[in-house]
Amino acid sequence: MPKDFLTVADWSAEELLGLLARAQELRSLHRAGQRPQTLQGRTLAMYFEKPSLRTHVTFEAGIAQLGGHAIVLRPDQVGIGTRESALDVALNLSLWIDGLMARTFSHELVEQLAEHAAIPVINGLTDRLHPCQAMADLQTIANLMNPRDATICYVGDGNNVVSSLILLAAVLGMRCRVATPSSHRPPSWVDKKAAELGAVSGAEISWFEDPESAVEGADFIYTDTWTSMGQEEEAEERRKVFAPYQVNRRLVARAPKAWLMHCLPAHREEEITGEMLDGDRSLIYEQAENRLHAQKAILERVMRPEGVE
Ligand code: CP
Ligand code: NVA
Helix, strand or coil, X not given: CCCCECCHHHCCHHHHHHHHHHHHHHHHHHHCCCCCCCCCCCEEEEEECCCCCXXXXXXXXXXXXXXXXXXXXXXXXXXXXXXXXXXXXXHHHHHHCCEEEEECCCHHHHHHHHHHCCCCEEECCCCCCCHHHHHHHXXXXXXXXXXXXXXXXXXXXXXXXXXXXXXXXHHHCCEEEEECCHHHCCCXXXXXXXXXHHHHHCCEEEEECCHHHHHXXXXXXXXXXXXXXXXXXXXXXXXXXXXXXXXXXXHHCCCCCCEEEECCCCCECCCECHHHHCCCCECHHHHHXXXXXXXXXXXXXXXXXXXXX
16 A cells, blocks of 8 residues: 555555545444544644645544644745755654645645655645545445446546546546547546556546537536636636536536536536536535545545554
8 A cells, every 4th residue: 555645546446445435434433423533643734835625624624533633834834945845844744743635736746745754645636636536526426326337527627636537537447538628638647547547447538529428428527617726817718718618507408317526616607507516416515525534534544554443
């Protein structure tokens, strides 16, 4: 098992399914009012270069519910690369605490922190990937059907969220369609890695330029913001490029039985209409809820790799 949780592509299908099973168990326990103290006395540092509601609250609440606690680090306090190097930050944190969750712009930075730290590092979103979101989404899908029987169709920008979704599908052998403008396809390294993993798992990953043909017969239609954090200056241009990719009544009519997904935060009437987001096929709050349980399973797994039994 890898020391860190930087990308689902580093974990085997068996390991990811083990995390899913534990996340399901933790959700049942949580709903029954039980809080297993599996990380009693352990400390998680959380480093945020970008804003967050879900990741911040679910990691901080999650570690507390497991008996540990969290410290929030701001980039202006720590000054990685200005006040001191990533190497020294990683080595110092390893002396005092048991895990680090980092949300950074550069994916290379979480990789550097993980390489130098003796403690596990969890990717809480980078410009390239959002693996914790993918695990919560897997749990959401698994509550409705066997993920390997599902057809998931992502519509919109080829960003960090869909990159992790594609890699998850590739590890687990799932069917995933991706509809983006040709100018905003997921990066080619994701295609390459997914093809490599898919050759073993039997995953079917396909790209479409036309969202209407992509969603036909889908069980899940997933979208995300057209403008990710750090791309705000491109927002106006992006609204034009992605306009044909809005998830709305007309598009969903092509897959009337599909469940609708969004990792949030959402921009109603941009990537998805309010009517669809708030409608009875929407899974958005279940996805958000599952962030808590999926991440508690990840925290346990990396902070107590010897097991919790
Ligand atoms: N989906 C997600 O990661 O939300 P936050 O940006 O609020 O953490
Ligand atoms: N793609 C979005 C996800 C936010 C959770 C972003 O990176 O801003």
